[in-house]
Amino acid sequence: MKEPKIVAFLCNWCSYAGADLAGVSRLQYPPNVRIVRVPCSGRVDPLFILTALKHTDGVLTAGCHPGDCHYTSGNLVARRKFTLLKSLLEFVGIEEKRVQFDWISAAEGNRFAARIRDVTEEVKGLEPWDRWGGRQDG
Amino acid sequence: MDKCIREIRDKAQELLETGQVEVVIGFTAGTLPGKSTPCFITRGEDCKLLVWDEGCKNNLANYLLKEKRKAAIIIKGCDSRSLVNLLTENQLSRDRVVILGAPCPLTEGCEGCQIKSPVIYDYLVSGKAGKTGEDDFHDVKTFARLSPQERKEYFYKEVSKCIRCYACRNACPACYCRECFVENNLPQWVGKSTQLADNLIFHLTRALHVAGRCVDCGACQRACPMGVDLRILNRKMLLEVKELYQFEAGLKEEQELPLNTYDPGDPEPFLAGGGEA
Ligand code: SF4
Ligand code: SF4
Ligand code: SF4
Numbered sequence: 001m002k003e004p005k006i007v008a009f010l011c012n013w014c015s016y017a018g019a020d021l022a023g024v025s026r027l028q029y030p031p032n033v034r035i036v037r038v039p040c041s042g043r044v045d046p047l048f049i050l051t052a053l054k055h056t057d058g059v060l061t062a063g064c065h066p067g068d069c070h071y072t073s074g075n076l077v078a079r080r081k082f083t084l085l086k087s088l089l090e091f092v093g094i095e096e097k098r099v100q101f102d103w104i105s106a107a108e109g110n111r112f113a114a115r116i117r118d119v120t121e122e123v124k125g126l127e128p129w130d131r132w133g134g135r136q137d138g
Numbered sequence: 139m140d141k142c143i144r145e146i147r148d149k150a151q152e153l154l155e156t157g158q159v160e161v162v163i164g165f166t167a168g169t170l171p172g173k174s175t176p177c178f179i180t181r182g183e184d185c186k187l188l189v190w191d192e193g194c195k196n197n198l199a200n201y202l203l204k205e206k207r208k209a210a211i212i213i214k215g216c217d218s219r220s221l222v223n224l225l226t227e228n229q230l231s232r233d234r235v236v237i238l239g240a241p242c243p244l245t246e247g248c249e250g251c252q253i254k255s256p257v258i259y260d261y262l263v264s265g266k267a268g269k270t271g272e273d274d275f276h277d278v279k280t281f282a283r284l285s286p287q288e289r290k291e292y293f294y295k296e297v298s299k300c301i302r303c304y305a306c307r308n309a310c311p312a313c314y315c316r317e318c319f320v321e322n323n324l325p326q327w328v329g330k331s332t333q334l335a336d337n338l339i340f341h342l343t344r345a346l347h348v349a350g351r352c353v354d355c356g357a358c359q360r361a362c363p364m365g366v367d368l369r370i371l372n373r374k375m376l377l378e379v380k381e382l383y384q385f386e387a388g389l390k391e392e393q394e395l396p397l398n399t400y401d402p403g404d405p406e407p408f409l410a411g412g413g414e415a
Contacts, residue, residue: 046346047319047327050339066402076400079408084349084378084397086408088342091282091374093290101408118410132335133294 002137004057004123006033008116009048011041011075014064014105021109029113030120033060042074046085049099054132058098058123060115065103075103097122098129142240142265143190146212149238149261151185153210159236160207165194176201188212190243197357199311202230210236214243215267218256219353219388220311225258226393227351229314236260241267248356250275250373258391275377281370297337299364302330306358306368307344312351319343341371349375350396353388 010016016037022029034056038044041063052059061082069075082101089099100119104112129135150162161180166187168175174193178201179185190212198211199220213221218239224230239259247254247268254267281289304320307313320328320340328343329336345368352372359369379385382405383396 047339047343050342051327054335054339073400076402076404077397079404079406080383080397080400081346082408083382083405084346084375087378088345088371088374090286091289092293092342092371093286093288095286100410102410132338134333134335 004032004120004129005055006058006060006116006119006123007052007056008033008035008060008062009038009041009044009052010035010104011043011063011070012037012039013070014068014103015041015062015112017106018062018104018108018112021106022113023109025109027109027113029116032120033116040069040071040074040078042069042071042078044078044081046081049085053098053129054134057126057129057131058100058119060100060102060119062102062104062112062115065105068105095126097126142243142263143188145263145265146190146238146240147185147188149263150179150188150210150212151182153236153238154180154185155182158208159210161205162188162210162212162238163198163201163205164188164212164238165190165196165198168193190240192244194243195356195360197309197311197355199224200309200314200357202235203311203314208234208236210238212238212240213256213259214240215251215253215255215257216242216248216353216355217311218258219253220355222257222388222391222393223312223351223353223395224314225391226395239263241265244268248354249277250354252354252386253389257389275373277370278373278377281374294334294338296367297341298334300332300337300341300362300366301364302332302337302340303363305361305363306366309357309361310348310352311355311357312348312353313344319347341366341368345371345375348372350379350383350385351387352376 010019044061049059063075102115153159161178163178165174166177167189172193174189176196197217197220199217237259238261239256240263242254250273251270254270328339379396385396
């Protein structure tokens, strides 16, 4: 397929800093990803993810590891939302790999780069995404 | 049921005539056979118009939200679960409403019904409520066994029937937001037309918004003029919330809604590899 477009919602305190570290460390990762910095993974409304899928082929959401949230429990509350979102999407037949989640700390530049490589490859391996039935190329 | 409706009428009349409430929310005969219609009664003598029969399917809890007067409401099991939710979410103050509980009048009942008699009430009308069985989520489990492609096709097909009239949302006692996300325009999250993508996003998001709060009353599905299968999504969420967080909405007066809280040991099945790694 054409190069997939991927959106990554990254929390300001951990995962975005992790992406920054990957950049500063000159780690290579695919340019398919578009990063959206959010205050906390708890800020990621399922609607963001569903809407992103209208325009792109895959979504990664990442935040601080449980226990390390800058706001103590933002990611813990987010976990329940993400669990339900993911199970609902799978229930209606959306591939597991299309919408992914991870915990990436500010020190894990390597993990960030590796995750982006994996997500990109995995999304590439899926059938082309219809963008909720409204596929327009690009 | 004769005795039941007599008791309801008497109690409603008494509440109005003694000035304990200004309005009684219940059902009266509808214009179509088998369909009773919600009614608002303010005079004692009109209480004879109240009915309690097969046609009383709607979830009346919804009407309390807009009611400014001191009200009495006649409710069955599922409506009472919605009331518990509304109280939990501070949408109602308990002292402004008198709850007249009655056993569910539907002889057949709805599939998967968990409780036919009200969870909370001030007065309970006598009468035996039909039996409820354990809900085995047969429908959800059967659907989950289809291939992903089949599931997606079914979901797309159902949702493409939707004309975005929002009757489902308006009938739902869990959908009381002053401004629903579909009506937001700064930013406009969801397009207002019936494009498939917008329909899909609307229905997935609504299912998530009512997750852990939906009481499976079926009001949304009954309200839908296009026969969209909304229930399958809601029941999927019902099952997940029950299995993962051991929670069923509105069955106990003291409840903490699962999406308002967390447990440090919550499972993380959404992570790659199911959170095992
Ligand atoms: S989503 Fe439907 S079944 Fe659930 S509470 Fe609302 S109206 Fe009832
Ligand atoms: S769909 Fe969501 S935003 Fe709209 S009324 Fe229901 S709960 Fe509120
Ligand atoms: S009631 Fe039916 S047609 Fe109307 S918005 Fe809901 S699902 Fe769509």
